[in-house]
Amino acid sequence: MQxxxxxxxxxxxxxxxDGAHSERQGADQAAYLIRSIGLxxxxxxxxxxxxxxxxxxxxxxxxxxxxxAVAACKSMIEAGRGKW
Numbered sequence: 037m038q039x040x041x042x043x044x045x046x047x048x049x050x051x052x053x054d055g056a057h058s059e060r061q062g063a064d065q066a067a068y069l070i071r072s073i074g075l076x077x078x079x080x081x082x083x084x085x086x087x088x089x090x091x092x093x094x095x096x097x098x099x100x101x102x103x104x105a106v107a108a109c110k111s112m113i114e115a116g117r118g119k120w
Contacts, residue, residue: 037089041066044082052086060085 040055041063054066063085070076070083 037087039063040086040088042084042086044084050084050086052088056088060087
């Protein structure tokens with residue numbers, strides 16, 4: 037388990053900005069330090085603490101992917117490589 041300081045956007049969506057801490061107190065202290073040293077910004081930043089549990093990704097096709105659409109997208113990406 038990890039604890040991260042997250043900054044919330046105007047919709048309340050989090051962006052992890054400081055971590056990983058082994059205890060919540062580390063993320064709380066990070067928020068305090070950011071404000072204390074003047075990195076809060078002109079617009080008050082909204083912070084939250086996120087508890088994060090990491091697991092390995094399972095990339096198997098779970099039979100919900102439109103494989104024809106995947107193939108079409110892949111061919112467009114390959115055709116565009118080198119043109120950017």
